Amino acid sequence: MHGHLCFGETMMLARMIGTVLGVGYLRPAPGTWGSLVALPWALLLHVLGGFWLLAIGVLAAFVKGWWATAQMTNGSEDHDPSEIVIDEVVGQWIALLPISYGAWANGIPITALWPGWIAAFVLFRLFDIWKPWLVGWADRRGDALGVMLDDVIAGVFAAIGVMVLAGLAHGMLMQ
Numbered sequence: 665m666h667g668h669l670c671f672g673e674t675m676m677l678a679r680m681i682g683t684v685l686g687v688g689y690l691r692p693a694p695g696t697w698g699s700l701v702a703l704p705w706a707l708l709l710h711v712l713g714g715f716w717l718l719a720i721g722v723l724a725a726f727v728k729g730w731w732a733t734a735q736m737t738n739g740s741e742d743h744d745p746s747e748i749v750i751d752e753v754v755g756q757w758i759a760l761l762p763i764s765y766g767a768w769a770n771g772i773p774i775t776a777l778w779p780g781w782i783a784a785f786v787l788f789r790l791f792d793i794w795k796p797w798l799v800g801w802a803d804r805r806g807d808a809l810g811v812m813l814d815d816v817i818a819g820v821f822a823a824i825g826v827m828v829l830a831g832l833a834h835g836m837l838m839q
Contacts, residue, residue, distance in 0.1 A: 698749025758819025
């Protein structure tokens with residue numbers, strides 16, 4: 665059995681990923697805690713490798729999160745237990761991508777764009793909780809992919825909101 669995980673090890677790994685090292689067990693509002701813990705990790709990824717490392721991080725976390733969610737919900741009635749927060753990390757990172765790109769492309773510290781961080785956090789939480797349109801559609805799928813997709817879509821909506829707000833703040837839409 666060398667090189668393979670046994671069932672217990674597989675579940676432990678899935679729980680570590682799905683709960684983001686236990687953050688998902690924090691109460692109240694585990695999804696908000698998941699989004700909050702995503703912020704310093706996004707900063708670290710951006711500082712280490714710029715926009716592209718954060719984008720790769722989004723893809724890697726999505727794939728691993730989908731796997732972990734499928735493992736954690738296999739055979740369960742609850743397709744989206746509240747302790748699974750890797751989906752919030754992915755969605756929050758997507759919401760931060762325009763900020764990462766703007767800082768990276770313009771050679772400025774990402775922390776200088778702090779109002780964008782606040783907007784990304786608030787908008788992502790809003791779309792994740794409210795679940796409008798496609799976010800709600802993905803959530804209603806009732807499977808591991810839906811758990812991940814509703815936050816991906818909420819993150820995309822938040823990223824669009826961040827870009828609109830940045831355009832307004834910088835006067836680009838006023839000309």
